[in-house]
Amino acid sequence: GKYRVVSTKPMPGNRWIDLLIEQDCRVEICTQKKTILSVEDIIALIGDKCDGVIGQLTEDWGETLFSTLSRAGGKAFSNMAVGYNNVDVNAANKYGVAVGNTPVILTETTAELAASLSLSAARRIVEADEFMRAGLYDGWLPNLFVGNLLKGQTVGVIGAGRIGSAYARMMVEGFKMNLIYYDLYQATRLEKFVTAYGQFLKANGEQPVTWKRASSMEEVLREADVISLHPILDKTTYHLVNKDSLAIMKKEAVLVNCSRGPVIDEVALVEHLKQNPMFRVGLDVFEDEPYMKPGLADLKNAVVVPHIASASKWTREGMATLAALNVLGKIKGYPVWSNPNQVEPFLNENAPPPA
Ligand code: GLV
Ligand code: GLV
Incomplete structure (x- = not known):
């Protein structure tokens, strides 16, 4: 091979390797x-000559790595993730390295995990499973593991881009x-879907579903029974859910996070969960991965999984393929399939393309 491409991790499937x-x-x-x-490990991997790198969200792609890659003749880097808060895109631009991510292919898989966590929290699945395995079940009881009925309740979505919209459609x-949602952009297609579905239900003599675009995040937190967070992580969304925002939520609300850990102030969340046993969370991401804040692991009203929202076989193979194509395209001089500088901001399918 004429070009040297490095992947910092083994990735699922062989398609991505064959393509390269x-x-x-x-x-x-x-x-x-x-x-x-570490950054040092990756510098060693890049070596003297490297045309492109496929990297992971656990790695710090900043000034040091982009200058190293550029010096080795590198033209492209792709995160094998849709989120790219671990990538300093300005530094990449400075050193002439194109940056790609892997949107779209993980939308439904990620939304399905958010839905799974919503149900697991609302219906206390993990607690009940532990109870069974511990041999504690000694007969049906009217009060055993009573949870929340979702039908007729309100689902709140913060960040109604591709993933948030897919999740909203599933829940509705x-x-x-x-539905109540908050986003900088209007989620027109989502609104149309809920309207049409509401009309369908009404025509069948059922209670129609409704939607509302909230004018603030607080409005969603105050009114929704199940809230799922789907923003990107940046300065504006850091600790978006904190002590004050938790205080305005319903005492029996369900909160789900499949975005990035630091969107929630996890210390405040642990305290809130301790004070409000009927408040439940489903978490795929954590503030200091791979660690959980002290106390979280002991709480029965928390369902926790290790950042697996995009982890279906189809999606992970697709992400690997897409990341390889991003790097390959740039090496070959084609437009990069998806570049954070070129894709729409805030993951909104209805946002106008950037000028
Ligand atoms: C996973 O967290 C991703 O951003 O793809
Ligand atoms: C529960 O199992 C019921 O039959 O109501």
């Missing part, structure tokens, strides 16, 4: 046992929930 090899690339996959590579259609 077919197109004159040598593929080098880091086999280090440790889960999170699947469980006949009303």
Whole structure:
């Protein structure tokens, strides 16, 4: 192969490797046992000559790595993730390295996990499973693991882009929930879907579902029964859910986070969960991954999973393929399939393309 492409991790499937090899690339996959590579580890991987890198969201792609990659002749970097808060895009621009991410292919998989966490929290699935396995079940009781009915309740979505909108559609259609959402952009298609579904229900003699675009995040937090967070992580969304915002939420609300950990002040959340046993959360992401804040692991009203929202076989193979195509396209001089500088901000499918 004429070009040297490095992947900082083994990735699912072979399609991504075949594609690169077919197109004159040598593929080098880091086999280090440790889960999170340091900047020094990646500098060593890049070496003297490297045309492109596929990296992971656990890595700090800033000034140091982009200058190193550029010096090694590198033209492209792709995160194998839709989120790119670990990537300093300005630094990449400064050193002439194109940056890609892997949107769209993980939309439904991620929304399905958010829906799973919503149901698991609302119906206390994990607590009940632990109870069974502990041999504590000694007969049906009217009061055993009573949770929340979703039908007719309100689902709140903060960040109604691709993933937030897909989640909203699942919850509205699947469980006949009303929708309230907050986003900088109007989610026109989502609104139309809820309106049409509401008309369908009404025509069948059922209670129609409704939607509302909130004028503030607080409005969603105050009114929704189940709230799922789908913003990008940046300065404006850091600790978006904090002590004050938790205080205005319903005492029996369900809160789900499949975006990025620092969107929630996790210390404040632990305290809130302790004070409000009927308040439940489903968390896929954490403020200091891989760690949880003290106390979280002991709380029965929290369902926690290790950042697996995009983890379906189809999606993960697709993400690997897309990341490889991003890098390959740039090496070959084609437009990068998806570049954070070129895709729409705030993950909104209805946003106008940037000028
Ligand atoms: C996963 O967290 C991603 O951003 O793809
Ligand atoms: C519960 O199992 C019921 O039959 O109501």
